[in-house]
Amino acid sequence: MQPTPKTEQELLERAQSLAGLTLGELADAAGMITPPDLRRDKGWVGQLLEWHLGATAGSKPVPDFAELGIELKTIPIGYNGKPLETTFVCVAPLIGLQGVSWENSHIRHKLARVLWMPVEGERDIPLGDRHVGSPLLWSPSPEEEQQLRRDWEELMDMIVLGQVEQITARHGEVLQLRPKAANGRVLTEAYGANGQPIKTQPRGFYLKTPFTASLLERYFVI
DNA sequence: AGCTGATCATAA
């Protein structure tokens, strides 16, 4: 792995130096084998970029660049320049919710400062030929944070009321709740409709594509 | 064609 950047500026410069390179070139430099596709290696692009940028966290529950408080997100971009996929943020807490507020929530801290790395994501481009784009170091604007907070509060209200199984991906304007697990048989504890414990599939918070599209656009327009 | 619900790999 590359040395860990000591400053935000150093990290951004390192990220900018990757722009225009292909995943195949980056894999060679890292001594990694480029998989034929991402079906069995969904996190491969993210891990490749972590290596090049010197991210430290691994699978620990701290930011990728803990000392800088920065989270790294790769985002697949289509021919139209817009994100092809929603962006996973973090697992949603389903129990132990006393005292949890937007201000002290895991998701707010995760999104406080994010280094977005756009990567060509169309499936008809061979994985090794896909190019890395220009990075964006982002923090939510006041408007973006209000949107996120509203959605988060709506979803968390339903979870607290034992309605987690009534939540669909259509809830929320910019933030959605969807399954996040190895498969449908994985269960975790949550509140039932009468306050009793139930077992349900783990859920994660995801940013909807129009939201990430607009934050990327906001950057390129400035 | 886009979206929602489901899924894959790996580490601690």
Next chain:
DNA sequence: TTATGATCAGCT
């Protein structure tokens, strides 16, 4: 089991 990294793929 929970966290990390996300994309797949069937349905509308």
